[in-house]
Amino acid sequence: MTLIESTTEVNLPVEKVYSFLADLNNHKQLMPENIYNWSSTEDEASFTIQNMAKLAIKISNRVENQEITAIPTEKPPFDVELKWTVTDNGNGGTIAKHIISADLNMMMKMLAAGPLQKLADHQTQKLAEVLK
Template sequence: MTVIESSVELNLPIEKVYAFLADLNNHQQLMPEHIYNWSSTTDEASFTIQNMAKLAIKVSERIENKELIAIPTEKPPFDVELKWTVTDNGNGGTIAKHIISADLNMMMKMLAAKPLQSLADHQTERLAEVLK
């Protein structure tokens, strides 16, 4: 299993960050330009990744003010889990971590690891911009 992580520290309480992340409608604001055909509800989202694949995800688990896990609803090119965790930074702020776990063979890892890391980094950077 390939695990890709990106985190960001926000000067906001956990409850506010979690409330934003818990609604998949908000995740469109975190996506890079090469994600299009976005459609979402609070619990599900579907979109197309340019030159790659169409992906549909749904929230599989929510632990209030701790974590949110989304998994594909249709068979993707490889098994993947998208997780967001939020933890207190000790100063009233929040550390938000985006963790992408993907079951990649060696060939897929060579092709997909860098774009997945870029996606995770972009999403955490955008989270910090959107939730100023």
């Protein structure tokens, strides 16, 4: 399993950051420009990644004010799990970590690990910008 992680700090309480992330409708604001055909509800989202794949995900697990996990609802090119964790930074702010777990063979890892890392980094950066 390949783990791709990206972390950011947001100057808002854990509850506010968790509340934002727990609603997949909000995730459109975190997506890069190569994502299109976005459609979502609070619990599910589907979108197309330009030149890659169409992906549909749903929230599979919520631990209030701690983590949100999303998994594909349709068979993706490889097994993947998207997780956000939120923890208090000790100063009233939040450390948000985005973890993508992907089951990539060596060839897929060479092709997909870079873009997945860029996606995770983009999403954490956008989270910090959106939740100022």
